[in-house]
Amino acid sequence: MSSSASHAITIVDCGTGNLHSLQRQLRNSHADTTVTKDPASVRSATKLVLPGVGHFGTAMERMRATGMVEAIREAVLERGVPVLGVCLGMQLMARKSAEGDCEGLGLVDAEVVRFSVKDSLRYKVPHVGWNRIRVRRQSRLFDGIAEDAEFYFVHSFHFAAVDEAIAVGDSRYDYEFTSAIEHGNIFGIQAHPEKSHDAGSKLLENFVGL
Amino acid sequence: MIPVLLLRNGGLVKTTRFGAAAYVGDPLNAVRIFNNFRADELVLLDVDATREGRTIPLEVVRSLSEEARMPISFGGGIGTIEQIRSIIAAGAERVVLGSAALERPSFVAEAASTFGSSTIVVCMDVRREVFGRYRVTHLNGTKRTDHGPADFGKRMEECGAGELIVQSVDRDGTMSGYDLELVEAVSRSVTIPVVALGGAGSVDDMRKAHESSHASAVAAGSMFVFHGSRRGVLISYPDPRTLANPGRSGGD
Numbered sequence: 440m441s442s443s444a445s446h447a448i449t450i451v452d453c454g455t456g457n458l459h460s461l462q463r464q465l466r467n468s469h470a471d472t473t474v475t476k477d478p479a480s481v482r483s484a485t486k487l488v489l490p491g492v493g494h495f496g497t498a499m500e501r502m503r504a505t506g507m508v509e510a511i512r513e514a515v516l517e518r519g520v521p522v523l524g525v526c527l528g529m530q531l532m533a534r535k536s537a538e539g540d541c542e543g544l545g546l547v548d549a550e551v552v553r554f555s556v557k558d559s560l561r562y563k564v565p566h567v568g569w570n571r572i573r574v575r576r577q578s579r580l581f582d583g584i585a586e587d588a589e590f591y592f593v594h595s596f597h598f599a600a601v602d603e604a605i606a607v608g609d610s611r612y613d614y615e616f617t618s619a620i621e622h623g624n625i626f627g628i629q630a631h632p633e634k635s636h637d638a639g640s641k642l643l644e645n646f647v648g649l
Numbered sequence: 650m651i652p653v654l655l656l657r658n659g660g661l662v663k664t665t666r667f668g669a670a671a672y673v674g675d676p677l678n679a680v681r682i683f684n685n686f687r688a689d690e691l692v693l694l695d696v697d698a699t700r701e702g703r704t705i706p707l708e709v710v711r712s713l714s715e716e717a718r719m720p721i722s723f724g725g726g727i728g729t730i731e732q733i734r735s736i737i738a739a740g741a742e743r744v745v746l747g748s749a750a751l752e753r754p755s756f757v758a759e760a761a762s763t764f765g766s767s768t769i770v771v772c773m774d775v776r777r778e779v780f781g782r783y784r785v786t787h788l789n790g791t792k793r794t795d796h797g798p799a800d801f802g803k804r805m806e807e808c809g810a811g812e813l814i815v816q817s818v819d820r821d822g823t824m825s826g827y828d829l830e831l832v833e834a835v836s837r838s839v840t841i842p843v844v845a846l847g848g849a850g851s852v853d854d855m856r857k858a859h860e861s862s863h864a865s866a867v868a869a870g871s872m873f874v875f876h877g878s879r880r881g882v883l884i885s886y887p888d889p890r891t892l893a894n895p896g897r898s899g900g901d
Contacts, residue, residue, distance in 0.1 A: 459714055459740035492737060494765040563842040563865045565767045565811045569689060591720055593767045634720045636687050
């Protein structure tokens with residue numbers, strides 16, 4: 440595969456998200472980005488990004504209505520196209536979510552649940568702000584990123600019941616939760632790398648360079 | 650630590666008690682400087698939008714979001730779902746609702762269910778009345794309402810707001826410290842993050858708001874743009890290590 444083809448990234452527009460900063464940061468990493476709502480472009484994509492902001496139920500509803508769900512499943516599960524889910528995009532890859540109480544894309548064996556904090560004066564929900572991601576094992580996504588690097592989070596829901604083989608990083612907010620996944624061609628991060636200064640840029644660069 | 654920047658006629662201003670405004674510079678330049686300081690995040694509010702019956706200009710949202718390497722929340726005159734959609738499409742991470750949240754709490758509920766709670770921030774401008782009672786105000790602090798800040802905060806949480814910015818109108822621009830009593834009252838009444846705003850003059854003020862008033866994060870205007878007793882304009886950002894809890898990092 441030529442280098443230009445491997446750097447082509449298709450960003451799936453789920454209808455509610457903020458795509459500009461992600462697109463800009465991917466371009467800074469020399470990716471050739473296309474934003475699409477069209478399942479046909481996903482069917483011919485060589486690398487996918489599922490971006491970030493919004494409501495799980497609303498996003499799934501939109502993608503189900505347009506046939507995007509099948510297109511993504513086919514690309515990722517049958518063709519083995521590398522996919523990066525960011526924030527809500529990572530959650531969408533799960534089997535189901537408590538947000539909107541509905542099924543997800545089912546790319547990985549996990550569920551999405553709401554934060555259930557004990558100390559609600561100290562740990563407000565959503566979890567907003569900078570936090571560390573502790574990387575548990577060798578990771579292509581976190582390659583070259585400092586162990587104490589912090590990432591920017593904004594979320595009320597998180598991954599749970601995650602298969603050990605899939606989870607690659609976790610963060611602590613009253614308790615530990617899975618904040619990054621990596622399994623074969625499937626990658627996800629609960630934080631916003633596009634808004635996480637240098638560590639975030641490095642992570643996106645790693646994905647572009649896969 | 651969150652710098653709050655006020656937009657007026659395409660430039661940035663800083664007010665005192667919501668009144669006299671000093672010009673403090675160009676917004677794009679300010680964003681570049683805060684990038685270099687690795688600021689935690691920014692809040693940008695168009696202070697004339699509601700009164701002039703418009704919303705924050707999309708080209709401003711677009712150009713600043715493109716430049717920023719940290720999250721920016723935008724506010725100013727936002728009152729419809731379509732406006733939020735276009736502001737997010739232009740690059741905002743989150744939107745800040747003010748007057749619309751006060752007048753139509755159901756709009757906050759609709760916005761949260763469409764865009765997710767994490768995207769919706771409500772900013773309340775609070776004045777302390779003669780006998781010490783707090784009341785939420787709107788239209789740049791000129792109109793009072795009958796809402797107490799703790800109850801209003803609770804109501805906003807029930808509607809699905811993901812965060813509250815609690816701004817003391819009386820402390821605005823004074824650099825005399827946050828209204829700790831106000832911040833604590835709201836923090837205790839809700840389980841969503843509360844950001845203290847109004848009065849910060851030092852990192853010590855910020856530490857107090859976080860440690861004793863349970864603010865999840867601390868925001869300021871003057872402290873980041875003025876320098877010295879004569880209030881010369883110089884954008885700065887304290888070393889996060891000077892705060893025990895860096896910014897509002899959720900970790901331990």
